[in-house]
Amino acid sequence: RRYSETRHRHPVDAPGGVQPSIDEERRLLVQLRERADKVIDTTHLTVKDLRDTLHSLYGTGKSAMLVHVTSFGYKYGLPPAADLVFDVRFMDNPFYVPELSGLDGSDERVRRYVLQHPATKEFLQHVVPFLRFALPRYETEKKARLGIAFGCTGGRHRSVVIADEVTKAVREFWPGEIEVEHRDVDRPEVRT
Template sequence: MQLIIISGLSGSGKSVALKVLEDGGFYCIDNLPTPFLPQIAGYLQEDGHDKIAISIDVRGGPSLDAIPQQLDSLKAQGVDVRLLFLEAKTETLVKRFSETRRRHPLAISSLTVTEAIGLEREMLAGIGDLGHRIDSSDLNANTLRNWVKTVVEMDQSRLTLIVESFGFKHGIPLDADLVFDVRSLPNPHYVPDLKPLTGRDEPVIDFLQAQPEVREMYQDIEHFVARWLPSFVKDNRSYLTIAVGCTGGQHRSVYFAEQLGKRFSEEQQVIVRHRELS
């Protein structure tokens, strides 16, 4: 049985993720109280369901602390369990609640929305690192759907290496484990013919590969990742996200993400994604 647990901050896109899985043939349950997770999973498995998705969030209260132990127990029973944790920047979440006129589940009379989001982060702090994190701050719904599909399709028994490009002017991705800054390198943005292109286009690739600094930076990053990746594999990590950032997230970071993705796909299952291009 494959069991996907969806959790994360209110307003970060959990409903979108759950709908993606429902459309993919999963039996879905929203807002399940945490104490019922083992019983419900066992019942549905006995009832013949082999693909289940369950959304659990801060409304579960103090019982959230039991999730790590429950996941370990289910894995010990042979269940393919993986957790998908969605998050977003506070300012993004505040804007979303304002636009939809929804009330934050923790925004009681004595708490503002911002304070409620802060409290929610604290309550979920022990869950985020249990699985794959997705920062939905700068993603539209369609891009989020595609990212969820890609993650769910990966082989859980192996580490999934995610290489993501981004632009520093839009902030560092919250889901990044390792961050590399390539803003000091020559910028194709200032070459008129290259400005409208991206780091996936041949003219930009040729321009960057002709720069000695670019080659040296790439070698340093490649060597660092190659040196320490076995440690993450040995630590039984399911996911490792490497984020490479330039100013706008269009040229240099995209080029580096693509090249690193090609290099490490020889030995790991790799997802390459570009936050700003999406």
Template sequence: MRFVIVTGMSGGGKSTAMRMLEDVGFFCVDNLPVPLIEKFMELLVMPGNEISKAALGLDVRADQSFGDAMKILDRMRQNGFIFEVLFMDASDSTLVKRYKESRRVHPLCTPEDSRVEHGISKEREILTEMKKKADYIIDTSKLLTRELKEEIDRIFVKNGEYNNLIISIMSFGFKHGIPADADLVFDVRFLPNPFYIDELKYMTGNDKGVQEYVMGFPEAGQFMDKLEDMLRFLIPNYIKEGKYQLVVAIGCTGGKHRSVTLANELYRRMKDKGNYGLTISHRDVK
């Protein structure tokens, strides 16, 4: 029996994760009343039960005590019940944006205090201990739906070794500003600019012609070797320190040619070579 508790911040992607688990064969139950959690878990391990994979969605509700749910889970674990905890998270700014777009009310908001920011702050405080105990933390701030599915499959279908770190590789243009959430920023304006080549000017680093031009310079390959080597060194140390989101930003002047080419090349080199999540985006390519 594989049993997963899916919890996390409201708006962090819990419902989407539950649907994805259901798609890969998990028996999923969401928003079960707290007093029924223990009974549900006991039923799953009864002899003759044909369910081999189950997931229980657990979130913060104004009318239920999350602390009581935590006590039940702790008691079940002490009694030998084995389960995993998947914690869905996102940055506060992302959560606020999602609530604004959906026009939903945060579950911890009240008529006296309806600000989404305050509800998020309360919820994050309540979930502090649960997050510390989580086996997997997925930050969906920068994840596309298909990228989240890749993470879910990697953990629960392929059963691969997993660390909570998700690396986001991003290209950008300096003339549009440095990404505010970047952890590591690299300037590749030292390479010749394809913008000044007539046949390449209106292409991007997603096009073969630009890629061959940029990577045709020895400095480009040398830069990529050094960058990859540095990231290979940093990643295990970031994981050890508990970091679960790393944004690597590569910039050129306009964010269309050199930075896109090198971001794609870095993604190709890092893909499927480690137990971390990996995404790529091109902020200014359009």
């Protein structure tokens, strides 16, 4: 029923339609089923129900949701896998400070410059509690991965600092895996 209703092709795709495909799949899985210690009937399960069942049987207790934090430059486009996007172009830009322009957000001088401004401090005071509120709720929805992106003009200064600061703060309360990517930090600097 699931394949005829959704009009998806069955992965086996045997000649003659859906039923021969299901029959062939069952034949192929006989040996595996005989060795299985658990068999889950998915006939009436939604994808979310199946995920819940698998997590209850095999979950580790640790958060299963991966949090992926990305810094990026708006001039190179939004990261396609971002679920939450924060624009930090309102923050003072180190690009226009001659001694900081050629550096990136991982340099301590750039970090100090970005973090010293009241708007940056206030932004972090809002975004970190928001993530503390939102992350468990996304996980409740059985989201496997949550992409959080911070963008500035070129993706070299402000967004890098903020992505690192937010990652550090989230690690203090989030039990699951967290990874950070600075997508555009190594792109050549272009003055316009």
